Amino acid sequence: MAKYSIFSLLRNARDDHQNWPRVWRSPEPKDAYDVVIIGGGGHGLATAYYLAREHGITSVAVLEKGWLGGGNTARNTTIVRSNYLWDESAAIYDKSLKLWEGLSQELNFNVMFSQRGVLNLAHNQHDLRDLSRRINAIRLNGVDSEFLTPAEIKAFCPILNTSPKARYPILGASLQRRGGNARHDAVAWGYARAADARGVDIIQNCEVTGIRRKGRKVVGVETTRGVIKTGKVASVAAGHTSVVAAMAGLRLPIESHPLQALVSEPIKPVLDTVVMSGLVHVYVSQSDRGELIMGAGIDAHNSYAQRSGLHTIEHMMASIIELFPLVSRLRMMRQWAGVVDICPDASPIVGKTPVEGFYINGGWGTGGFKATPGSGWAFAYTIANDRPHPLNEPFALERFSSGRLIDEHGAAGVAH
């Protein structure tokens, strides 16, 4: 892998950039691999990378039905944070955050991880109680989290409407300073380039159409580009986890929903942090290009359509203007939707399945992007050792039978 740096940039500028090497190969699928990963998004590519780097397993194919990084990796709102309530979540998300902190250097690819902080707003007494519980739990798990008063919020993010006369006034916020944003495409590309360099075959335009089993054991996958033999199949197909699992004869506690997002036209910097509000259901940040990126809650119905709509964003926009009155004269430039896998407890499923050699990493809901490095890291361990790492052990499928759910809905007291 040719190293990227200011020096390589200067050298290549001299050659008019004619000599940059390919970031990844486009190999033909081989007959067999030790591990086949279904899904060439951030999580799948990270899994492949850590399989190669941490476990020395390089006979790995990543099968992507479209273009790599083209699913939710390309469609999310790029928020990275680890301020989760339960110990199990804090552990895996903070492992992820720690990996984010060195990721550009690790991958030699600038993923533009920017720790500009994540604010979670509280608008009523219920929110404040919940926020306090979270801040304390997060802090005691060794993760950074602090409370800001409305005056401190105003100082930290001046364009927020902190007027006590607002319909839902801002009464406080939690701030995770280590949270922020990263460049979503770069994460997929960086992992792909690094995995490819370690021998992983990334095969685009290759859709898995079936999973072959002998008894309860996986023996291969059928694809649009032929049959591939393997003893280990790992599903990392965010949004489509149920579809892949069905090929292995499994039903999952997952439903797929549209999640809508949009960006504004680029403007000069006005927002230097990430702001989230559960009550009015929005989250917003400003990209390095100057666009305000925002998202809302999921649409209620099951869908694989990646279709956006108008009513969801009308609601979203009213909330945005309630929080940031100054954005009223900005304009929406693009809107889109991703398809997210939602588990009943809003936590992922990462681990083994009743089918031997079939592993699942999915159900990340609306928050998968931030987990990319940690999820890949733990999942690689699970695949390599055929047993979960302590980080992902609590996220096993069995929890739905035992009742040991990890409820991260956030809005306490709501029947889920």
Added chain:
Amino acid sequence: MLEITCPWCGPRDETEFDYGGEAHIDRPKDPDKLTDEAWAEYLFMRKNPKGPHLERWMHACGCRRWFNVRRDTFTHEITAVYRMGEKPPGDGA
């Protein structure tokens, strides 16, 4: 925004409806006899297909009646609407 035809009120905007997820999941008659796994099947496990889906909707802002819909989760095309207790038309999903 989807347009859903309430069997009573006719075509209305999606925003008037509540979604109830997969249809035809019957509550087990004798839950105590089920294993934890079988109970989890009923509670949590869903088909979640990409394609035709039999699902429940309720006209929340209208007549408040629940009914069934066959809708393709990829194309969003609605190919059937039928009342509670009725079987899906044709061969189901």
Added chain:
Amino acid sequence: MSRQVNRRPEGGRIDRDRSLGFTFNGRRYTGFAGDTLASALLANGVMLVGRSFKFHRPRGIFSCGAEEPNAIVQLGAGARTEPNLRATQIELFEGLEAASVNCWPSVEFDAGAVSDWFSRLMPAGFYYKTFMWPARFWPQYEYVIRHAAGLGRAPAEKDPDRYEKFHVHCDVLVAGGGPAGLAAAFAAGRSGARVILADEHSEFGGALLGLGAGIGGKPAIEWVESTVGKLRGMAEVRLLPRSTVFGYYDHNDLGIAERVTDHLGPAAPPGPPRQRLWKVRAKQVVLAAGAHERPLVFADNDRPGVMLASAAQAYVNRYAVRPGERAVVVTNNDSAYQVALDLDDAGVKVAALVDLRPAPEGPLADALRDRGIDVLGGRAVVATSGGRRVDAVEVGRLNDDADRIVGGTRRINCDLVCVSGGWNPAVHLFSQSRGKLRFDAAGACFTPGDSYQAERSAGACNGAFRLADCLAQGLAAGAAAARDAGFRKGRAPAAPKAPEPEAAPLRAVWRIPLPGDRARGAKQFVDLQHDVTAADVALAAREGYAAVEHLKRYTTTGMGTDQGKTSNVNALGILGQVTGTDIAGVGATTFRPPYTPVGYGLLAGRDVDHLFDPARRTPMHAWHESVGAVFEDVGQWKRAWYYPRGAESMRAAVDRECLAVRNSVGIVDASTLGKIDVQGADALELLNRVYTNAWDTLKPGRCRYGLMLGEDGMLFDDGVTSCLGENHYHMTTTTGGAERVLAWLEQWLQTEWPRLKVYLTSVTTHWAVAAIQGPNARRLLAELCDDVDLGAFPFMSWRDGTVAGIPARIFRVSFSGELSYEINVPSSLGVALWQALMTAGARYGITPYGTEAMLVLRAEKGYVVVGHDTDGTVTPQDLGMDWIVSKKKKDFLGKRSFARSDTARPDRKHLVGLLTEDPREVVPEGSQIVEEVRPAPPMPMGGHVTSSYWSAALGRSIAMALLVNGRNRHGETVTISLPDRNVRAAVTKPVFYDPEGEKLRA
């Protein structure tokens, strides 16, 4: 004030009697009504209007419409300033102020232009390869990147304007009011169908406004005017000018942004909204969105003065403006020939028409030659020269494969270069509707393939570029749409004649080759707004970003505010060329809504300020306000939180309110509680199925408390249900649970238990509820109620009676642990009741108390609040409420889940009481209990404080917590870790006041 030096002496669709003054970059100019900002600037000789995003290169007006990549301006100042508008779409008004974006100190001398010197170091995606060392410097790098990026500026003040919405249904929506759209609307409208015709421009006619073409032997504009006149006469046709159909969503749901008063500027009348969002559900849609002309990609094709040929034509014809003095027209198709003729007519010297096709022939070429205009076939403009404006082009000869320039080049002086690389049908809406695009090799463009929703395309957006075809397709599409919408008369009228010479095929050359001696380094722009060059596209492909979406994302082609209307197809063509696939194999990028950017304020509409979200009021709300209550938001409800007297602190007020209840009597507004009337022969059976306890023994006149669980066994809601009579019950729910519980019960009744004969009716807001609580409650009630035997009115029962002359239903239930009556009266009498109680209660010092005191009082008694002490992960057993879980009932909702291995664990988190060692210490709710105190986190946690208050009655703090194995730890001391210190507390039963309930039953 400068003269309009480039204004033609006559013609154009401008009103020369209405001169309008405006400023651009601080200089004053004048234009005419009917001008756009762009046409007015051109009339005044202003071509340089902006700087590019990345290299800050000078840029001029490039188009005359929505596709404009360069002329991006900041409009207005102060609260009404708006960033990133296209000068080509801004209608001129008196007093308009605009300025270039992304340049400093001025558009002429932009300091950022130094970045052009380093452009070699900034190929596509360069930032992914650098700024990584040292890692800690990234925030500084990023600061610079962020401040260099972005175009205009957000206002610094609140938006003073109004935005409105309309929901509308129609039979046929026609998107686009050019020849095809007008024809379609006419054909559909005459059938009687409800038709909406929307067009983004100020007047209908589309391209016809800028063409000199004829229809039916008359100037096309006459046909436009006559057709619009006929449409105006049709009662069911709605014409929406200045209205952009921007989004095509599921099930023929479309969004239209109407700019109602934008064109009036400060003269806008106060009544109507600034903009209006039309949310249309159309039975049928006709897309007639026209086409965008495609530029050609050659070196330095971004210099001010390079312009789309059709734009130059529109400027001379529609706006009577000469965009230059000496033009070179370069084209690969026939359409630009008429442009050259029109320019010549307008007095613009056409130095040459350069046609990429080898041997231009036909009547148009002849006409040019007749006028002495050079027609140079088989040649292309390979480069331009100039500073802030083009001063010459270099023309070279293409070889047969169009991949080389053969021989030398020739320089032609000019200040205007009109380019035409063919036409891209505006398939945006079609693609948004999910229709599949197909590549049309003849036109070298993407056209609509199979439809997906109930829509049809007509005219240029359907790949029909000849006027006669547009008219015929429009009429046919409009008639067919009306027919499919159920209007039988929908037969297409005959199309008028619109003679045009037969067009010769175009010659698609995606990138004009450079002369051999300059094969490197020249900038051939593909995306003008984002400064993406052909070399960037090639670099992306070389590095492996060859998938269309990779190319787009890596180079940022098409990601600007113009959404790549002039760049996408050229980029795909070049990608195909570089990768050796044809463009059809490369595929198209996804067109995402909106077609052009849509204002946030417009999307929000009037859901702002006090109308952002409903504030629900109880019948006694105004009374609470009148005595200075402080309210809290509970869901959408406004509830009185506490009632400070004078300068009293919240703590003092709450203490006072609590003590009043404990010592005499308090009154609380409990109207928000959910109330459901349950009737029917199987009402009892329903209660037994949805509550954890048994209801068979509940007699009329009696009340019972119940818990509802989800099927997962977790607490879902609680409340008291009373038996009103045979098969008739009054159920109460939590405030937040009112709608949820009703929906939950309805769902079970309708889906799972349709045989149960039960009817549910919400009566939540029918009743106003005033609860009087405290040892003097009975005495107070006795003064106002003489028809209920209060002595024979035990706890957990209800009576109908008259209170202060008002018919009431009185429930003797309590959420404070005191003697208590919840008095329900019809809502319109809530205030009358409340005031009567206040008056009669004065002698007892009756004290209104709010939700905070209510929470303290119930916590003293250890009563849980669902959603406060529980969070969806708590079972009744966890709360120590096994007593209310029937052991006898075979089944109820949620029961089975108790037996799951984790739910059955004996050491789950249990509700406990906490008494801090220092009784004055009130720990914040949400504090965590740590199982092992360490100098610093992480520390293992055992639970958290769910409720915590100062109890005035007890003279100390009290708290409740969910604690691991808490039920078995009473008497233990635990540590609560606050951010700055630790607090020790004893674990107790969660009941602090009157544990035997003597006061309750008094």
Added chain:
Amino acid sequence: MPETYPRQGALDHLRLDARAVDDPGDAGVVMCARRFVGKVNLRGRPTKRFREAAGGALGFAPPVKPNTAAGAGGVSALWLGPDEWLIVTPPGREGEVIEGLRARLGGQHAAVTDVSEGRAVIGLAGPRAREVLMKGCPLDLHPRAFKAGDCAQSTLARALVIVHQTSDAPAYDVYVERSFADYLWRWLEDAATEYGLAVIRG
């Protein structure tokens, strides 16, 4: 219920009477608060027996056609669902209607519930009344689709409503849950401003 108590309508705090005019003139929109309209929720499967019993009590049979209203003698029945109607009576007459219905429906699976105070009613009329509703209601209110005598439950802005068109003029009665009445009135008033608003007595 006799009028001996100081009753308060859901919108009384807005002091609309003080703003009310006798002649709305050329106002585009005319609004009023209809105070104390009687409302009774009626449930029951519309069998012949049920319809006869209910019809006997009301003087007309509750409509079975969805989204329509029927009425006689100042009382009307708005279809709410296949087994649900809202019976609307002049102020104070809800009691007798309830008694009549209960008496005749005895022995049937039916429910009669007084919900008079649960919803406020806003009268909306004037040449631009339809446009005001179109601003926030997704129903197709075009005269071809919605006429006098039609009623429908839907959303208006962020509130649930029943819209009952009472005349082709057009004029509407908008029913909204009492706690939302203040919000909806303010929303309607804001929406009507551009057309000229007159408030009249209910």
